[in-house]
Amino acid sequence: MFYRPAKAYINLPALRHNLTIAKLLAPDSKVLAVVKANGYGHGICRVAQQLAGADAFGVASIDEALALRQKGFLHRILLLEGLFSEVELPLAIQNRLDLVIHSEYQLQWLLNYQTTSVINVWLKIDTGMHRLGFSLECVSGVIQQLQQNLNHFNIHLMSHLASADEKDSVATSFTKNQIKQFNKICQPYHFSKSLLNSAGLVHYSCHTFDWVRPGILLYGAGQTASHLKPVMQLESKVIAIKWVQAGEYVGYGNQWQAKKETCVAVIAIGYGDGYPRHAPTGTPVLVDGQRVSLIGRVSMDMIAVDITAYADSVHIGSLAILWGDALSVDEVARWAGTISYELLCGITPRVPIIEIQ
Numbered sequence: 524m525f526y527r528p529a530k531a532y533i534n535l536p537a538l539r540h541n542l543t544i545a546k547l548l549a550p551d552s553k554v555l556a557v558v559k560a561n562g563y564g565h566g567i568c569r570v571a572q573q574l575a576g577a578d579a580f581g582v583a584s585i586d587e588a589l590a591l592r593q594k595g596f597l598h599r600i601l602l603l604e605g606l607f608s609e610v611e612l613p614l615a616i617q618n619r620l621d622l623v624i625h626s627e628y629q630l631q632w633l634l635n636y637q638t639t640s641v642i643n644v645w646l647k648i649d650t651g652m653h654r655l656g657f658s659l660e661c662v663s664g665v666i667q668q669l670q671q672n673l674n675h676f677n678i679h680l681m682s683h684l685a686s687a688d689e690k691d692s693v694a695t696s697f698t699k700n701q702i703k704q705f706n707k708i709c710q711p712y713h714f715s716k717s718l719l720n721s722a723g724l725v726h727y728s729c730h731t732f733d734w735v736r737p738g739i740l741l742y743g744a745g746q747t748a749s750h751l752k753p754v755m756q757l758e759s760k761v762i763a764i765k766w767v768q769a770g771e772y773v774g775y776g777n778q779w780q781a782k783k784e785t786c787v788a789v790i791a792i793g794y795g796d797g798y799p800r801h802a803p804t805g806t807p808v809l810v811d812g813q814r815v816s817l818i819g820r821v822s823m824d825m826i827a828v829d830i831t832a833y834a835d836s837v838h839i840g841s842l843a844i845l846w847g848d849a850l851s852v853d854e855v856a857r858w859a860g861t862i863s864y865e866l867l868c869g870i871t872p873r874v875p876i877i878e879i880q
């Protein structure tokens with residue numbers, strides 16, 4: 524029994540549907556479903572179960588990979604940042620994990636270890652993002668060292684796009700250049716290759732290579748790809764209603780002042796649940812299906828909205844949707860000056876998750 528009305532509903536069929544869309548966008552490629560950060564806040568094992576039709580999973584750490592192995596997932600699992608320490612290597616091999624190597628120290632760990640197991644290594648190449656990856660000049664040397672080692676490495680080549688979700692001409696030409704660099708550096712090699720994240724898959728789907736790596740798209744957010752279904756709906760209820768007069772304030776810091784008589788509804792959701800504290804006045808909320816505006820500061824457990832236009836119908840217990848099917852998490856994120864990824868990952872443990880089968 525959950526007494527507080529704040530709840531996150533997870534639409535399981537939507538996950539499966541979004542995977543189908545990803546497959547349609549890259550019909551000739553394998554799909555590595557990115558489920559790191561607890562499945563972008565949706566629950567890693569829950570998500571993996573629905574995405575079992577993917578060819579592999581992408582995670583950020585061995586802990587996440589082991590959570591999947593312990594639940595019996597036999598898929599290939601790629602550690603997207605590779606190992607953080609050398610001691611993880613035997614564990615990674617024992618659990619048949621695929622490893623990104625992005626830096627010299629990780630390469631040395633692999634070269635110095637002795638194993639009879641074949642290790643799937645994903646050589647990360649920096650094509651311009653300048654976050655992780657070997658520089659273009661280093662690539663052939665790294666490949667040579669891997670090939671000459673006594674261990675058997677099954678090499679993959681990968682890179683990551685920095686701005687595939689931005690459509691202005693500067694970003695577009697930057698992305699095109701990353702694609703060009705990746706094509707060029709990969710050209711002499713017959714290894715499996717992977718470049719595209721969700722935005723890449725949507726906007727540059729003629730460069731799918733052997734593997735695509737969608738994340739946010741699978742959760743029905745972040746993208747303009749048609750037919751995606753939002754997976755998470757964050758809901759709560761109205762717990763107080765009051766009228767305030769012109770000149771009166773609402774919320775902490777007296778940040779919002781009524782210009783005219785206003786009907787205010789208080790909803791049981793706040794930053795303690797993962798609703799963004801930076802969401803400003805004006806951020807949309809759906810109350811009984813009607814778009815209303817947030818007013819004043821977000822508190823830990825509550826927000827206030829202006830329901831003047833619907834004062835006759837909204838009541839204690841009215842349903843409030845913070846994001847979901849009819850109000851995209853991306854729109855709320857834009858209002859709050861962030862991205863949907865952060866909002867989805869930021870749902871806190873006190874919010875009960877309810878699965879929609």
Ligand SMILES: Cc1ncc(COP(=O)(O)O)c(C=O)c1O
Nearest residue numbers: 557603683720721736737738739
């Ligand atoms: C290497 C790599 N590939 C793919 C993804 C998935 O990205 P997105 O969620 O934008 O599809 C990520 C996520 O950050 C990543 O780090």
